Amino acid sequence: MPDIAFVKPALPRSGALVLPLPEAAEGAEPASTLRQALEEATGGALARALEAAAFKGRKGQSCTLWAPGAGLSKIVAIGLGKPDELTPEAAEAAGGAIAPMIAQEREAMVAAEGMAPELGAALALGLTLRGYRFDRYRTQEKEEDRPRLERVAIATADTAAAKAAWAPMRAVADGVALARDLVSEPPNVLGPEEMAERCRGLEKLGIEVEVLGPKEMKKLGFGALLGVAQGSAREPRLVVMQWLGASGGKGKRAGGAKPVAFIGKGVTFDTGGISIKPAQGMEEMKFDMAGAGAVIGLMAALAGRKARLDAVGVVGLVENMPSGTAQRPGDVVKTYSGQTVEVINTDAEGRLVLADALWYCQERFQPRFMVDLATLTGAIIISLGHEHAGLFSNDDELAQRIMAAGKAVSEPCWRMPMGEAYDKQLKSDIADMKNVGGRPGGSITAAHFIQRFVDTRRGHMPWAHLDIAGTAWASKDLPTVPKGATGFGVRLLDRLVAEHYEG
C-alpha cells in the first residue's frame, strides 16, 4: 500500500502526474493553477493531446502522455464525468481507475485541487483499495511486473481538511486489506489456530482478544460448532474481540451501554465434509471464512479510527473435513442454545457454527443488535448473482440502515423475504430442526435456521444476516476492488456504525 500525502498544489519535478478532469461545459471555467503551470512547462503538450484524443472528461475516458517534459515520466488525464455528479462514490471510482495507471511509477501526484478536500480523500481511498495486491507467495515475479508505487501525493487546496477526512478512511482501508489478506491466504497456511493468532494481532490496536479452544467450548456445550470441527485434524477456535471505544478508548465499558455485535462464519476450508463437494472449484473454498475475515477487518477499522462505541466481534473458526471422525449426515447435535439439530447435509456447516457463536454472543453481551456475515449458500448466487449480498433481517430499521450504508460504500445488499412458510421447511422428524430446508428458497431457509438462534426471551433482538457467498470474491476487477478477495462487509458495517451508533 503506497503512502498517501496531501500537499498544496505545485508542479512535481518527477514521477507521474494525474489530472482528474471533469466534463467541462462549453467555454469552460479557467483551468487550475497547477494545470496552467503544467501547460507552460510542457509547451501546451497536454492541451494538444487532449484535443487529439477527443478527451471530454467523460467518466471512463483517459489519456496518457509519456515523457511530456518538465521531468515527468507521464501525465494521465482521467475523466470525472459531470461536476454535479461527482459524489464520494464517483471520486472513489476515479481513484480506483487511477490505481492501475500509476502502479509502475515510484511516485505520483494527483492534481485534485479542483475537488472538495473530502472528495480528494475519497479519491485516495479508491486508489488505495484498488491498488491492493496479495503477492506474498510470488517468488519468481520479474522486477518490471511488480508494482512499484511508494508514494502518492494528492494535491488539494485544503490539506488539513483532506488529512482529517483521510485519517478514518485509512483505518477502514487497512481493515479492508486485512480482511482481503485473510481471505486470500491459502488454507494450509491459515487454519483456525492461525487465524485466531492473526486476531491476537489486533491487540496492538487496543482490542481485547480472547480465544476459546475445544476444551472451553466443550465445557460450554458448543455441540454444533464442535460437530463441524470434529472431522479435521486442526482444532477449532472461537475468538471474541472487544473494542471499548464508548469511553473514548480508555478500555472501559461505558456504564450500561450495550455493545453492537458482529458475528462471522470462519470455515477456513470447506470440503463439504462427508457430504463432499465436487472437485471442480473446491480450491475456492478457502474463501469460506470471508464472513469472519470481514468481522476481523471491521474490528481493526473501528479500533484504527478510534470509533466512539463499544463493539464486539465473534468469529467461529473451524475446518470442515471428511474423515473417520467426521460428522455424518443423520447425526443429531445439541447446540449451545439447547436446541437440537438433525444434520442432513454436512456441507451446510456454516449455519451450525453461527448457531453457537450467535447464542454465545447474546448470552455474554446482550448486544444492541447483531449482524452476522457468512459465505453461507450457493443459492444466494443463483438468486442475486455477484453484485448484491443477500440481506435477511427481523428488524426493518436495521435492514434499511444496512441497505443505505451498503449503497453509500458500493457494497450493495438486496433484502430477501422471510416467513413462517419458509421456516417450516426446516421441520425434522427426530430433532428440533434439520440443518437444511431443501433446494427451494435455500438461502431463506438458511437465514431461518440462523434466526432460530436469535434469542428473543429478553425481548426483541434486532438481527441481520448477510449472505456474502456471491460478493466475497470478485472474478473480475471492479472500480475499487481488484480481482480476488473483496473484503465485502468491512466498509458497509463501518459506515453503518459511523452513521447511526456512534457518539
Add this chain to the structure above:
Amino acid sequence: MLKVRFRREMRREAPGPLAIPVVRGAIPLSWAEAAAAARFTGMPGRVLDLPGPAGRVLLVGAGTPASALDWEQAGAAAAGGTGRAARLTLDARGLAPEAAVALAAGACLGAWRPGRHQSVRGIRLAALDLLVDSPEAAAGPWERAAAAVRGCLLARELTAEPANHLTPKAFAARLERLAEHGIAVDVLGRKRLTRAGFGALLAVGRGSAHAPRLAVLRWRGSFAAPPVAFLGKGICFDTGGLSLKPAAGMEAMRHDMAGAAACAGAMLALALRRSPAPALAVLPLAENAIGAEAYRPGDVLRTLSGRTVEVMDTDAEGRLVLADALHWARTRFAPRAMLDLATLTGSVVTALGRHRAGLFGTDAALLAQVAAVGEAVGEPVWPLPIGRRHREDLDSDIADLKQCATGRWLPDACHAAAFLREFAGETPWAHLDIAGVATREEGEQGPDQPTGFGARLLDALVERHFEDPDRH
C-alpha cells in the same frame, strides 16, 4: 366451479355436512366439550369432523381473521375437509357480507380438483350453500368475487391439461371460446407470424409437429384509453429442446404454459365483471420439442424487434417467445403498462422457493402496486434485482445479445429479466417469474396441482389501479 347459493336457512333435503367457521377461542357452546377433548381451539386450517345423529358438523379453524384472505383460507379448509360429499353447507351467519363471500370464494378455490380425464370420478363436492343473514347483501360482493374465482379456475383448468390435449392449436381454440364473454380473440398462425417476423417464437416452435400460435385477447372496457397488457408464456410442453431436460419430473412441464393461462384467466375475470378498463393479453403458444427442424444452441435468431439473439440453451425458450410478444404488444397496441407472467426459471425457485413469485421491472410505482396487490389477494411476490452485471453477462460476440449466460451458479432469473427488459422499451413493465408458485405441492396426494397464480392478482391490479378513466 361449485354451484353457490346464499340462503337464510339450511335446506331440508340432503344439506350435506354443516361447516362452522370458528374464530380462535370462540367455540360454539354446543360443541365446547368435543372441541376441548380434541384440543381444537380454532387454529387456522384445522378442521374438526363431528358426525352426529342430527347431521355431520365440521368445525373449521379460522384463527384470528384480520382480512378477507383469512376467511378465504377457512373456506378452503372447509371444502378440503368435506370428504365424500356432493354438497356442503357453510354457516356464515353473523358475519359481514365480505367475510361470507370470502368464505365462499375460498371454498370454491379449495374444492377445485383436476381430473377431467378420469373415466371414473368419485363423489365430488359440487354445490355449496352459504347460510347468511341477508342473501341480498351478499349477492353484489359475490358477483365480484366469483368473477375472480372463475378466472383463477380457468387458469388452473388450462394448466392442468396434458400436453397431448392442449397443443398450441387446441389452446388457441380454447381461448377463442372466450369470445362468448365479449372478449375479442385473434389467433395468428404460422403464416402470419412468418410474415410479421416472429423469429424467436417460430424458432422455439420449429421442432414440434404442432405449429406455434400467438393469441391476442382484447377487452374493450368502457372508456377510451391505451390498454393494460398482459403477456403470458404459453409453452404447452417443454422438453427443453436439444438442451433436453432430464426424464425425472419432465411430466410437470405440461405446466409450462401457466403464465399464459393466468393471463387468460385474468381476462375472463375482467369480462365477467364488466371491468371498465381496456385490457389486452398477448399469449405466445408453442411446444418446445425435439425434432429435425429444432433450433440449436449456437443459432442466432432475428427477433421481431430486429434485435439478434444468440441461443445458448434451447431450454431457455420462454424468454424468447416473450421477447417477440413484448415487442408485438408494445409496438402494436402502445399499452399503458405491460405485465408478463412466466414459469421462466429454476433459479427463481432456488431464490424464493414455492411461496413467492419473483418480481422484476422498470417502473417503481407499478412494482409497488403489484407487490401490494399480491399480498392482498394471497399471491405474494418479492422484488428481485436487474443489475448492471446481469445485463453485461448477456453480451454476445456474434449477436446483439445472448439469451442466457452459461456456467455454474447463475442468477438465471435475473438474467432472464435483464433479457426481457431489452424488449420492453420505455413502456412501464413488470415481469413475474412464477416457476415456483404456478403449482403447489400436494404431498402424498399426487403430483403438483396448478394454483392459477396471477389471474387474481392481475384482475385485482386492474381493479385498483387501471379503472379510473381520468388517470391514465
